[in-house]
Amino acid sequence: MSLKHLTKKLLHQDIQIRESRHSPVEDAQATMELYKLVEVEWEQYLAQNTLKNKQLWGDKGSTQEKQGS
Numbered sequence: 001m002s003l004k005h006l007t008k009k010l011l012h013q014d015i016q017i018r019e020s021r022h023s024p025v026e027d028a029q030a031t032m033e034l035y036k037l038v039e040v041e042w043e044q045y046l047a048q049n050t051l052k053n054k055q056l057w058g059d060k061g062s063t064q065e066k067q068g069s
Contacts, residue, residue, distance in 0.1 A: 003027060
């Protein structure tokens with residue numbers, strides 16, 4: 001689903017209207033507003049998966065280890 005359609009469906013806002021020029025700033029603002037709708041769930045998901053990865057891989061799965069730091 002496109003950013004335009006997600007923004008219309010979830011935020012009830014119109015972006016990327018044909019008569020106006022495409023605005024990357026408008027896209028970024030809409031993206032941030034969409035993120036705010038799911039921020040808590042998304043951050044919990046990331047935290048849970050990070051913990052699972054550490055349990056599975058230990059320190060060997062960390063980015064620093066892979067980069068040789």
